[in-house]
Amino acid sequence: MMSWTSVARLFGTIVFGFSTTLVLPMIWAVVYQEWGSLLSFGVTMALTWLLAFVLRIYGRSGDDAHIFRREALTVVGLSWFVLPAMGALPFLLDGVFTSPVDALFESVSGFTTTGATVLTEIETAMSRSTHFWRMMTHWLGGMGIMVLFVAVLPSLGVGGKMLFKNEVPGPITESLKPRIRETSVALWRIYIGLTVAQTILLATVGGMDLWNASAHAMSTLGTGGFSTLNSSVAGFDSVAVDVIITVFMFLAGVNFSLYFLALGGKWRTALRDIELWAYAGITLAATAIVSIAILERHGHQPLQAIRYGAFQVVAIVTTTGFGTDDFDQYPALARNLLFFLLFVGGSAGSTAGGMKVFRYIVLAKAAWRQVSRTFRPQSVSVVKIRNQAIGDDTVAAIQAFFFAYLGLFVFGAMAMSLMTPDLETAISSSIACLGNVGPGLSMVGPTQNYAFIPAPGKLLLTVLMVFGRLEVYTLLVLFAPSFWRR
Numbered sequence: 001m002m003s004w005t006s007v008a009r010l011f012g013t014i015v016f017g018f019s020t021t022l023v024l025p026m027i028w029a030v031v032y033q034e035w036g037s038l039l040s041f042g043v044t045m046a047l048t049w050l051l052a053f054v055l056r057i058y059g060r061s062g063d064d065a066h067i068f069r070r071e072a073l074t075v076v077g078l079s080w081f082v083l084p085a086m087g088a089l090p091f092l093l094d095g096v097f098t099s100p101v102d103a104l105f106e107s108v109s110g111f112t113t114t115g116a117t118v119l120t121e122i123e124t125a126m127s128r129s130t131h132f133w134r135m136m137t138h139w140l141g142g143m144g145i146m147v148l149f150v151a152v153l154p155s156l157g158v159g160g161k162m163l164f165k166n167e168v169p170g171p172i173t174e175s176l177k178p179r180i181r182e183t184s185v186a187l188w189r190i191y192i193g194l195t196v197a198q199t200i201l202l203a204t205v206g207g208m209d210l211w212n213a214s215a216h217a218m219s220t221l222g223t224g225g226f227s228t229l230n231s232s233v234a235g236f237d238s239v240a241v242d243v244i245i246t247v248f249m250f251l252a253g254v255n256f257s258l259y260f261l262a263l264g265g266k267w268r269t270a271l272r273d274i275e276l277w278a279y280a281g282i283t284l285a286a287t288a289i290v291s292i293a294i295l296e297r298h299g300h301q302p303l304q305a306i307r308y309g310a311f312q313v314v315a316i317v318t319t320t321g322f323g324t325d326d327f328d329q330y331p332a333l334a335r336n337l338l339f340f341l342l343f344v345g346g347s348a349g350s351t352a353g354g355m356k357v358f359r360y361i362v363l364a365k366a367a368w369r370q371v372s373r374t375f376r377p378q379s380v381s382v383v384k385i386r387n388q389a390i391g392d393d394t395v396a397a398i399q400a401f402f403f404a405y406l407g408l409f410v411f412g413a414m415a416m417s418l419m420t421p422d423l424e425t426a427i428s429s430s431i432a433c434l435g436n437v438g439p440g441l442s443m444v445g446p447t448q449n450y451a452f453i454p455a456p457g458k459l460l461l462t463v464l465m466v467f468g469r470l471e472v473y474t475l476l477v478l479f480a481p482s483f484w485r486r
Helices: 004-020 023-031 035-058 069-093 100-111 128-143 145-152 158-167 180-204 210-221 232-236 239-252 256-263 267-271 274-293 302-317 332-341 357-375 392-416 423-434 455-469 473-479 481-485
Strands: 383-385 388-390
Touching (some): 004 069, 023 035, 023 128, 035 069, 035 128, 069 128, 069 455, 069 473, 100 128, 100 455, 128 180, 128 210, 180 210, 180 239, 180 256, 232 239, 256 267, 274 302, 274 332, 274 357, 357 383, 392 455, 392 473, 423 455, 455 473
Antiparallel strands (some): 383 388
């Protein structure tokens, strides 16, 4: 049977840990003397403390020894709905939104690193501290809420291992260290290091103030896409800013275990990674095609075309969703290519969303193996990645994930077609939210937003965002009756 006391105990610890993240925007509220916002964050923190206290009291008899896969899946599923709901409170209390649905949509979009927004006026809609919290949701969700708490809360104990394995994106989770907590700490050190490096570059080379630099660095490394400006990164109109963000978006889409290998002196092993080369190859090829296609749009200036082409491609492939140009107005070839890139995503083990390049490599190798068997039926071959054989059960799981993902996309597109003015908007909104990308085409294009969608549509897209962030099965299993019976 499900150990609800153990679930409550573990979840209560996580809720308490989540409340401490509100300290950072509260500091900015004090710096900018935004007392109304400070009160909003204070009330939110008090409510999260209260919830954590109630959960811990109920779960006081719980035991880490009773945290198994089912309990861990329940905690992860609960966390990705309850914590964003708590994260939406500052938006409501500070008057950014009057609709709880809009506040929830914005918060979930932040934590899942989707970057879709229902704000029509971003620059004046909220205080600087609330802006910072909005961007910070990307940063917390990028590496993973559970990964953060496993790193900083040793009290999670045995449950931390299960939480880690059920949240880290990608079909294969490799431990970089013997202990899961050490792995979490290593990942967060790399993540923080890249965030600090980008913040410094944006503030020095890019000419941003510290507040904008840190906010956009968090949004970039979390592959989220929220910006402090209505026109996104285009509003800075800076070549340096575009280049820095493009580079760090690409870095955020790389498997973080490769950084660990490189820092440990195994950079040759990291550079031989097949997924890294496939990810880089897709990005470079798409950049070349888009840049050539939009050459006329930018006055036949190759460097200008490459600047904008590379930015849009990397923003879509890594599911970051920043914008420096309206790709919805691109020629058909570039526009269609960017649409198909919505289905790709970054590397497994990165902060990017989407289906992940690794899965496409496995599917391609499995398909080629099947082709080979048609003319060599007696041959025995296995799918190999990184010189390791991929078992048939893993291949089957990836194939099942592929069809489940497409099934959710089709369901979302059909449902959204009842609530949007055209099919293009319905289709692109479905994959943009499921893939945690943000911008789509037509009415949800890079210069548009999701404000016009009715409340049921926003709730549906909110659920798709969480499905995409948890890679379908972690959440889908909670809807299986047998999950609760056994």
